[in-house]
Amino acid sequence: MSEESSTWYKDAVFYELYIRAFADGNGDGKGDFAGLTARLDYLQELGVDCIWLLPMYGSPLLDDGYDIADFYAIHPDYGTLADFCTFIAAAHARGLRVIVDLVLNHTSDQHPWFQASRRCQEPYTDYYVWSKTGQEYANARIIFLDSEPSNWTFDPLRGEYYWHRFFFHQPDLNYDNPAVQAEMLRVMRYWLDLGIDGFRADAVPYLFERAGTNCENLPETHAFLRRVRAVADTEYPGKILLAEANQWPEDVRPYFGGDPVDPCLPGDEFNLGFHFPVMPRLYMALRQHDRSAIVDILQRTPPIPGNCQWCTFLRNHDELTLEMVTEEERQYLWREYAPEPRMRLNLGIRRRLAPLVDNDRRRIELLNSLLFTLPGSPIIYYGDEIGMGDNIWLPDRNGVRTPMQWDDGPNAGFSTSPAESLYAPVITAPPYDYACINVAAQRADPGSLLHTIRHFIQVRKLHPVFGRGDLCFLLGPPRPVLAFLRSYGGATLLALHNLSDGRQSCALDLSAFIGQVPCDLLNDATLPAIGAGPYAVELPAYGYRWLGI
Ligand code: BGC
Numbered sequence: 001m002s003e004e005s006s007t008w009y010k011d012a013v014f015y016e017l018y019i020r021a022f023a024d025g026n027g028d029g030k031g032d033f034a035g036l037t038a039r040l041d042y043l044q045e046l047g048v049d050c051i052w053l054l055p056m057y058g059s060p061l062l063d064d065g066y067d068i069a070d071f072y073a074i075h076p077d078y079g080t081l082a083d084f085c086t087f088i089a090a091a092h093a094r095g096l097r098v099i100v101d102l103v104l105n106h107t108s109d110q111h112p113w114f115q116a117s118r119r120c121q122e123p124y125t126d127y128y129v130w131s132k133t134g135q136e137y138a139n140a141r142i143i144f145l146d147s148e149p150s151n152w153t154f155d156p157l158r159g160e161y162y163w164h165r166f167f168f169h170q171p172d173l174n175y176d177n178p179a180v181q182a183e184m185l186r187v188m189r190y191w192l193d194l195g196i197d198g199f200r201a202d203a204v205p206y207l208f209e210r211a212g213t214n215c216e217n218l219p220e221t222h223a224f225l226r227r228v229r230a231v232a233d234t235e236y237p238g239k240i241l242l243a244e245a246n247q248w249p250e251d252v253r254p255y256f257g258g259d260p261v262d263p264c265l266p267g268d269e270f271n272l273g274f275h276f277p278v279m280p281r282l283y284m285a286l287r288q289h290d291r292s293a294i295v296d297i298l299q300r301t302p303p304i305p306g307n308c309q310w311c312t313f314l315r316n317h318d319e320l321t322l323e324m325v326t327e328e329e330r331q332y333l334w335r336e337y338a339p340e341p342r343m344r345l346n347l348g349i350r351r352r353l354a355p356l357v358d359n360d361r362r363r364i365e366l367l368n369s370l371l372f373t374l375p376g377s378p379i380i381y382y383g384d385e386i387g388m389g390d391n392i393w394l395p396d397r398n399g400v401r402t403p404m405q406w407d408d409g410p411n412a413g414f415s416t417s418p419a420e421s422l423y424a425p426v427i428t429a430p431p432y433d434y435a436c437i438n439v440a441a442q443r444a445d446p447g448s449l450l451h452t453i454r455h456f457i458q459v460r461k462l463h464p465v466f467g468r469g470d471l472c473f474l475l476g477p478p479r480p481v482l483a484f485l486r487s488y489g490g491a492t493l494l495a496l497h498n499l500s501d502g503r504q505s506c507a508l509d510l511s512a513f514i515g516q517v518p519c520d521l522l523n524d525a526t527l528p529a530i531g532a533g534p535y536a537v538e539l540p541a542y543g544y545r546w547l548g549i
Helices: 033-038 040-046 081-093 112-118 178-193 219-235 249-256 278-288 292-299 327-337 361-373 439-444 449-462
Strands: 014-017 050-053 070-074 097-103 152-155 160-163 198-202 240-243 272-274 309-313 377-381 472-474 481-488 491-498 504-508 535-539 544-548
Touching (some): 033 081, 040 449, 070 178, 081 097, 097 178, 178 219, 219 240, 278 292, 278 327, 361 449, 361 481
Parallel strands (some): 097 198, 240 272, 309 377
């Protein structure tokens, strides 16, 4: 296998998909594997490479499946194990890979391990983190600030407190117990044996707890995660692991493993890691008409091993997290993007991409262009490729998890069930109503957002420089312009973005490329040859260009 094909994920475009929301195959009002399998042609046509599935396991669904009660079952709402296997085979037959969520940190309180642990039944007594006082680890922050007053909850049955970094009904597993480690490796093997292509590993910074620390990113946690990778590499070569570690770049760097000083040595922890801090800064730069926030965070991002890749995103199934910004920046982003209290959740904003930018097609495209041209593998959140809206009247993060809008028929083509049986109402309020925003309409319209995103994907696939190129900012143009070069294997991409609502003229120093004739990768137009002086390019309001040099 060539180096490039063994690191396919560096060139990949990911598509994050919530099974419940995507397509209902049996008419019960909830999305399922049968419905999803029947819609795979759409994803193939869109051109994405890898689907990331939100949890599909046995669960009381108090955290949409991140509260797992049975790691070995498919949730009956989604179908059977056979339906899951049919889906995997159908995806593979279309050249689509599939990764699934692996929730290592916690289970549901309904999990039989927790029920046995509450009763001190062996061998489960120490499967969770128990305390007589609930006073330990006071330096650990609370993540779900709007709903949880503490990381400890008292269990009257055992007469002790249990530790949980998320909802009180999601007790954290005790990784100091070797039996827990073995259980989770078994879970991992089970799903890899069924043919999936890897995992998005949920909430990995919090596996171990140690007194006097903030209980995040501990050496013990990294040691276990490297064990996970070793199992994957040895027993399932070619499978990938994507880390969800919502941390500053220098704290995410160790999740790639390898040598902290020498980036030439290969990573041995995660193949991929989300770049959380860059995401809110894309929105900040756009609002401030100033590239600085993006430049600063990427200049602060340490190099990662050559066999690793960042994953970038504009939105996902959670609130748009503002944990990795300063307090002042958070207040600014809340003010600008979430003026109503209902739009806020914990330290974030529970809105989708299109409403965040007032449904302004130019800004939606600009943000996507940044996503596709900056370093990292982009992840598209289902529905954002057609500019779906949200429903801020639904609780928690449900407002960004509404049914996929396929057409203007009943229930947006999502389900044949009566409307009152849908797991969540379809969006009917203009301008995001499904009569207006849907796949069928955008498929038929060559000028639609769907076609633009599809085109972005197609162009990206033709040029390895997008996934593999290094990054060099051109800081000569005015601050509303984000200009950068990406270079790989003799090819160079010059990406230009105008973050402002006015026209911008750039005079670029391209003296390293004198005599070259840039080509616009998005429309194949040829630009004037690069001469000795500054190279002039005009950008309309929120304009962007992808130039091959
Ligand atoms: C997931 C959330 C979930 C939490 C607890 C997060 O990282 O993305 O949706 O609520 O983990 O499992």
